Amino acid sequence: xxxxxxxxxxxxxxxxxxxxxxxxxxxxxxxxxxxxxxxxxxxxxxxxxxxxxxxxxxxxxxxxxxxxxxxxxxxxxxxxxxxxxxxxxxxxxxxxxxxxxxxxxxxxxxxxxxxxxxxxxxxxxxxxxxxxxxxxxxxxxxxxxxxxxxxxxxxxxxxxxxxxxxxxxxxxxxxxxxxxxxxxxxxxxxxxxxxxxxxxxxxxxxxxxxxxxxxxxxxxxxxxxxxxxxxxxxxxxxxxxx
Amino acid sequence: xxxxxxxxxxxxxxxxxxxxxxxxxxxxxxxxxxxxxxxxxxxxxxxxxxxxxxxxxxxxxxxxxxxxxxxxxxxxxxxxxxxxxxxxxxxxxxxxxxxxxxxxxxxxxxxxxxxxxxxxxxxxxxxxxxxxxxxxxxxxxxxxxxxxxxxxxxxxxxxxxxxxxxxxxxxxxxxxxxxxxxxxxxxxxxxxxxxxxxxxxxxxxxxxxxxxxxxxxxxxxxxx
Numbered sequence: 001x002x003x004x005x006x007x008x009x010x011x012x013x014x015x016x017x018x019x020x021x022x023x024x025x026x027x028x029x030x031x032x033x034x035x036x037x038x039x040x041x042x043x044x045x046x047x048x049x050x051x052x053x054x055x056x057x058x059x060x061x062x063x064x065x066x067x068x069x070x071x072x073x074x075x076x077x078x079x080x081x082x083x084x085x086x087x088x089x090x091x092x093x094x095x096x097x098x099x100x101x102x103x104x105x106x107x108x109x110x111x112x113x114x115x116x117x118x119x120x121x122x123x124x125x126x127x128x129x130x131x132x133x134x135x136x137x138x139x140x141x142x143x144x145x146x147x148x149x150x151x152x153x154x155x156x157x158x159x160x161x162x163x164x165x166x167x168x169x170x171x172x173x174x175x176x177x178x179x180x181x182x183x184x185x186x187x188x189x190x191x192x193x194x195x196x197x198x199x200x201x202x203x204x205x206x207x208x209x210x211x212x213x214x215x216x217x218x219x220x221x222x223x224x225x226x227x228x229x230x231x232x233x234x235x236x237x238x239x240x241x242x
Numbered sequence: 243x244x245x246x247x248x249x250x251x252x253x254x255x256x257x258x259x260x261x262x263x264x265x266x267x268x269x270x271x272x273x274x275x276x277x278x279x280x281x282x283x284x285x286x287x288x289x290x291x292x293x294x295x296x297x298x299x300x301x302x303x304x305x306x307x308x309x310x311x312x313x314x315x316x317x318x319x320x321x322x323x324x325x326x327x328x329x330x331x332x333x334x335x336x337x338x339x340x341x342x343x344x345x346x347x348x349x350x351x352x353x354x355x356x357x358x359x360x361x362x363x364x365x366x367x368x369x370x371x372x373x374x375x376x377x378x379x380x381x382x383x384x385x386x387x388x389x390x391x392x393x394x395x396x397x398x399x400x401x402x403x404x405x406x407x408x409x410x411x412x413x414x415x416x417x418x419x420x421x422x423x424x425x426x427x428x429x430x431x432x433x434x435x436x437x438x439x440x441x442x443x444x445x446x447x448x449x450x451x452x453x454x455x456x457x458x459x460x461x462x463x464x465x466x
Contacts, residue, residue, distance in 0.1 A: 055331050059465065081333040091328035093256070093319070095263040107252040108332040150328075 005069025008033050008158050008189035009054060014063035015213075016049055023049050025213040027063070031158075031206075036180055036190040038204030040197065040234045045210040047193040048087075051160050054191065055085045068157045081109065084156035086164050090147035094136035098127055098146050101135060102153055109154040121149040125175060140167045148176060152183075159183055161192035165199055177203060197234060201227055211237040246341065249334040253342025254349065260319060261350065268350055271312050275358045278304040279365060290367050297366040298426035302419055304358070305382070309351055310408050313390035316347050317398040326464070336461035340391060344456075347394075348387035355379055368430045374438065375429040381445040382422035388449065389414050392456040395463050421445045 009031040016024040023046040031037045041047050052058040054067055056076045065072045068082035085091075092101040099118055106114030122128045125145040135143060144167050151159060159180070165173050180190050180203055194200040201207060207230045208215040218229030261267055282288075282300040320326035329339050359379070363370035370376075390411055397406040412419075425441040435442075 057327060057331050077333045077335060080331055083331070085331055087327075089324035089327070091324040091331075093260060093323050093325055095260055096256070100259065104252065104256050105328065105332065107255075108249060108329070108334055110248070110333070 005066070007031060007066075008035070009037075009065075009067055009191060011054075011065045012063055014050075014053065014065060015061045016046070016053065016058070017061055022213060024053075024060070027214050029208075029215050031189050031191055033189055034184050034187045035205040036184050036192065036203055038200040038207045039191070039193045039210050039215065040195070040200060040207065040230070040237070041193070041210035042238050042240070045237065046213060047210050048162055050210065050215075051085075051087070051162050051191065051193060054158075055083060055087075055160050056080055057085075081154065082157040084151035084154065084159045085162075086144075086147050086151045086160070087162045088166075090135070090143045090150070092135045092143065092146055092150065095134060097132045097134050098122065098138070098149070099131045101146065102150060105150050106153055111154060114153075117153060121153050124152070124179065125149045126171075141169050141172050144168055145172055145175070148179070152179065157188050159188070159190045159192075161190065163194055164192060165194060165196055173199070197231060201230065209233040209237050211240070246335065246338045249338040250342040250345060253329070253334075253339065254346050256325075257343075257346040258349070267312060267315050268353055271308050271350075271354045272357050274311050275304050275308040275354060276361065278307050279358075279362055283365060288366060293367040294427070294430055297362075297368045298423050298430055300366060301362055301426060302382070302423045304362070305351075305355060305379070306386070306412070306415070306419055308354055308358075309383070309386040309390055310411055312351055312354065313347060313386070313394045313411065314397070314404055314407050316343060316391055316394040318403075321398045330464060336464060337457040339464075340395075340457040340460040343395075344387050344391040347391055348384060351383050351387060352380070355383060372429045374433070374435060374442075375426055378422055378425040378429060378442060378445070381442065381449055382418055384449045385415060385418040385445060385452065388452045388456050389418075392452075392460055392463065395460060399463075418445055418448050421448070 007030045009029060011027060011029040014024050014027040039047050049058065053060050053065060056072050056079055067079045070079035070082070072079055096104070102118040102121065103114055106118055111117055122131050125148050127142060127145055127149065130138060130142060135146060138146065148164065164176055168176065183190055184205070206217070208217045209230065216233060218233055279300060282303060286296055286300065288296050288300070317326060320329070359370045393407055393410040396410065397403040400406045421441045421444040425438050425445070428438050
């Protein structure tokens with residue numbers, strides 16, 4: 001990992017509204033290299049909106065965001081090369097095979113040796129045996145694994161995962177867990193959202209709760225009290241709604 | 243330009259592969275194009291003596307309606323399956339995305355027209371073996387593809403996309419359709435390039451203008 005930026009993700013005074021409806025306001029966030037940040041929050045708290053802004057798919061109304069050192073407003077194309085995204089949709093074409101979809105994305109990202117890289121990521125998500133099957137013939141869980149393969153294809157420095165465990169069986173969840181560990185062990189970073197508290201606390205180096213348009217971190221000294229604080233914060237957030 | 247060419251060809255490759263798999267666009271547009279000509283041919287009571295006068299109008303009406311049908315599908319698959327989002331979060335410039343989609347549409351429409359033109363020539367009794375006519379068709383179709391791609395990207399984000407596209411498409415393309423009909427009338431009548439007057443250059447200027455404007459506007463259209 002050769003990124004010279006001080007932080008993997010840095011957001012300052014971020015604001016985003018949909019019409020009159022504010023979703024994020026005055027949000028500050030920083031994610032150091034080599035960390036997984038897990039975000040919890042009630043439905044509608046703005047988790048997906050935040051990830052879409054970080055993925056450059058949506059613009060913030062106000063504030064600045066930099067991913068891998070690139071300001072998303074001024075150098076979005078540079079940033080996109082360093083970001084991998086897994087959202088609620090696989091972003092794969094049903095009538096293309098897994099391999100064709102990945103070759104397509106590999107070529108879009110300008111990978112030189114995309115053939116070998118496609119084989120590697122398919123092996124990593126255990127889809128080699130279904131590589132030449134059309135995406136529409138795969139189960140939802142397999143499609144999610146193919147989407148993960150797509151997201152890591154270009155070896156991004158920052159992975160953005162929106163409820164990545166949704167629809168995955170136990171084996172697939174463990175594949176994903178191993179992948180995230182590999183990502184942070186090599187100095188890269190992950191920002192993920194989830195509703196699964198145990199899984200999130202297990203995978204995350206740091207956990208925050210999105211509530212009231214901001215990311216709140218429990219202010220605790222020991223890991224044990226941090227875990228109980230975050231559980232309490234999530235419970236409070238869910239009870240309060242947004 | 244070389245930075246643009248790679249992604250453009252990748253997008254074209256993907257769309258051609260998808261069309262080869264589904265065959266839902268080219269086949270349906272060819273069938274539709276044939277039906278339009280049959281209907282106009284009878285509605286306007288086209289007879290051998292009137293062919294030269296009526297054929298270009300019928301030809302371009304069929305091409306324009308077929309283009310709307312084709313353009314309506316240009317972004318549907320990308321929108322429904324998330325491919326457009328995939329493109330937007332890739333490091334490919336908005337210009338390359340637009341030009342890739344426009345080139346795909348141009349290829350599909352030219353294929354459809356290549357299949358329809360000989361049939362039209364027989365049904366409407368005119369000679370399709372005129373390079374001026376072929377050049378007019380190419381330039382007119384280029385205009386359809388460029389403007390249609392932009393409006394298709396706008397329409398696909400609305401709930402009434404099938405209605406929205408022709409409402410946006412036809413008013414802007416009216417100059418191209420008029421110029422194409424005029425140039426084709428002269429081509430079918432055996433005029434030389436000089437005899438075409440301003441009509442062919444008019445289509446060329448329109449194409450050049452919208453090849454600059456449309457990719458620029460597209461960047462704003464797809465920005466969420």
